[in-house]
Amino acid sequence: MRVDVEYLEYLWPMRHYLITCGDFKGTANIIAVSFCMPVSKEPPMVACAIGKSAYSCGLIEQNGEFVVNVPPKELKRQIYYCGFHSGRFVNKFQESGLTAQTARSVKAPIIQECTAFLECQVTQAIDTGDKRLFIGTVLEAYADEDVHKGERIIEYAAGDFPRQVYGGRFA
Numbered sequence: 001m002r003v004d005v006e007y008l009e010y011l012w013p014m015r016h017y018l019i020t021c022g023d024f025k026g027t028a029n030i031i032a033v034s035f036c037m038p039v040s041k042e043p044p045m046v047a048c049a050i051g052k053s054a055y056s057c058g059l060i061e062q063n064g065e066f067v068v069n070v071p072p073k074e075l076k077r078q079i080y081y082c083g084f085h086s087g088r089f090v091n092k093f094q095e096s097g098l099t100a101q102t103a104r105s106v107k108a109p110i111i112q113e114c115t116a117f118l119e120c121q122v123t124q125a126i127d128t129g130d131k132r133l134f135i136g137t138v139l140e141a142y143a144d145e146d147v148h149k150g151e152r153i154i155e156y157a158a159g160d161f162p163r164q165v166y167g168g169r170f171a
């Protein structure tokens with residue numbers, strides 16, 4: 001026998017990322033994102049799907065850039081904070097305790113506590129149902145040197161299917 005399921009659950013596990021957007025001076029925001037993937041090797045490009053109602057969606061649209069910050073699993077609490085609160089109402093850097101640092105090539109900050117960083121410039125944006133798919137060229141990709149050299153081993157944030165965020169249609 002087969003039963004109807006929430007389709008997303010069967011695409012799991014997915015990595016969790018913290019995407020920063022906005023401007024270091026003023027509108028800087030963080031959104032937890034799992035819908036993020038590489039879409040071209042040459043030139044290097046990534047795509048991320050951002051809810052149309054998310055505050056971050058407007059900021060990325062406006063500034064045409066975002067940063068994919070790769071968090072270790074120790075940041076799970078902060079990931080969930082950024083995934084359950086909106087930058088419309090709270091300053092997520094202040095409230096989560098994450099530290100904003102100047103990026104190399106974009107106005108959005110990077111998150112100091114993360115391990116690797118992809119600074120992206122939006123080249124295309126496509127409406128997909130309740131999300132907007134932002135496709136970006138990777139302008140800069142860098143990571144902590146000791147992790148890159150294998151001298152420090154990091155477990156990255158992924159996790160059980162976050163039913164509170166995505167589940168429900170067949171629950």
Ligand SMILES: Cc1cc2nc3c(=O)[nH]c(=O)nc-3n(C[C@H](O)[C@H](O)[C@H](O)COP(=O)(O)O)c2cc1C
Pocket residue numbers: 016029030031032033034035036049050051052053054055056057079080082083084085086087088131162165
């Ligand atoms: C683990 C996790 C993964 C998430 N993945 C996504 C995602 O891929 N795309 C998305 O739009 N929202 C995702 N969310 C939900 C957003 O992070 C959430 O709606 C957030 O409050 C939006 O913040 P903003 O209004 O400041 O932009 C995720 C939440 C969690 C906890």
